[in-house]
Amino acid sequence: METFNIHEAKTHLSRLLEKVAKGESFIIAKAGKPIGKLGPIDEPEKPKKRRIGFMDGEFTVPEDFDTMMQEEIEEMFYGNPDKFKNR
Numbered sequence: 001m002e003t004f005n006i007h008e009a010k011t012h013l014s015r016l017l018e019k020v021a022k023g024e025s026f027i028i029a030k031a032g033k034p035i036g037k038l039g040p041i042d043e044p045e046k047p048k049k050r051r052i053g054f055m056d057g058e059f060t061v062p063e064d065f066d067t068m069m070q071e072e073i074e075e076m077f078y079g080n081p082d083k084f085k086n087r
Helices: 006-011 013-021 070-078
Strands: 002-005 026-030 033-038
Touching: 002 006, 006 013, 006 026, 013 026
Parallel strands: 002 026
Antiparallel strands: 026 033
């Protein structure tokens, strides 16, 4: 990071601000000792707006949603011994 003394910073402030606008930072010094930093402002990101309820009324959840296709799923995992008795 570059360091500029106060006189140099005052003389070239416009040029330094152009660099800051591009994302660069600088140290301002007095008699060779750093006293401040010139840099871009970090703006916090705005949270995205949530669209709660934007599909209200577009679909319905079946009453048996939590048990839907339960028999088929149990058959896939545990098998169905009654299905193979007649073979």
